[in-house]
Amino acid sequence: MLFLALLAPLLQLTAAAPATDVAVVGRTHLLGKRGDGTGVHLVNCDAFGGEGTIRPPSSYVVFCPVDGNCNHVPTPDNSCTMSSNFLFTWEGAAQACTFPTGARFAWFIDSNAQSQANFKHVGDGGNQYRAYAGFKDDKHTMFNAGSSACHSIYYFI
Numbered sequence: 369m370l371f372l373a374l375l376a377p378l379l380q381l382t383a384a385a386p387a388t389d390v391a392v393v394g395r396t397h398l399l400g401k402r403g404d405g406t407g408v409h410l411v412n413c414d415a416f417g418g419e420g421t422i423r424p425p426s427s428y429v430v431f432c433p434v435d436g437n438c439n440h441v442p443t444p445d446n447s448c449t450m451s452s453n454f455l456f457t458w459e460g461a462a463q464a465c466t467f468p469t470g471a472r473f474a475w476f477i478d479s480n481a482q483s484q485a486n487f488k489h490v491g492d493g494g495n496q497y498r499a500y501a502g503f504k505d506d507k508h509t510m511f512n513a514g515s516s517a518c519h520s521i522y523y524f525i
Contacts, residue, residue, distance in 0.1 A: 407435025407525045408473055408493065408500060410458050411510060413518040423516050427456035429465040429473060430510070435525055441511045445469050458522060471495055477502060477522055493524045500524035 409430045416423040429448040432438035448465035450456040460479035466472045475493030484490055484504050491502035505520040512518065 404498065405434055405436070406498075407432040407438060407523055408475075409438065409505070409510060409520045409524075410456075410475075410477075410522040411518050412455050412521050413513050413516045416514065416516040421515070423514060424453045425451075425455045426453070426513070426516075427451045427458075428518070429467075431467060431471070431473070435523070439508075439510050441513065448473070471497075473524075475500075475502060475524065481522070490522065491524075 409432065411428045411430050413426045413428070415425040427450040428442075429450060430438070430442045431446040431448075432442075433446070445468050448467045450465060459477045459481050462474065462476050464472055464474035473493060473495045475491060477491035478484075481490035481504055486504055486506040488504050489501055490504045493500045493502050502522055502524045505523045507519040507521060509517045510520045
């Protein structure tokens with residue numbers, strides 16, 4: 369029963385998602401022009417064991433007010449921690465995260481998404497303001513958390 373309650377809002381999002389994939393060519397230029405220009409990234413940060421510090425791997429949901437300019441450490445209000453001791457599994461289940469501002473982002477990523485090509489449509493998401501289409505990212509480094517590189521695994525625009 370809980371599964372159906374979580375699934376219902378995501379099914380509504382599919383109606384708002386684009387029917388075709390976003391073109392790969394010029395992707396960075398298109399990000400600011402789609403929808404309202406905002407984006408959400410599902411991010412994994414590497415573990416770090418150097419300089420006498422042990423930092424386990426971690427995962428975050430990052431809201432980008434201007435997605436075309438989002439390769440920097442997010443403000444605390446724009447970051448939602450999914451795990452601080454392991455890499456979170458993003459795929460295969462309806463999931464959600466509530467930011468410190470109270471905004472809640474929910475998403476679903478296909479269970480086989482990591483086997484898809486970069487920039488392929490692999491899921492959908494949304495918040496109380498709008499629906500987003502989800503795509504597999506190329507795992508580029510978005511920012512560094514201390515000495516740990518943080519990589520965009522999926523993005524929603």
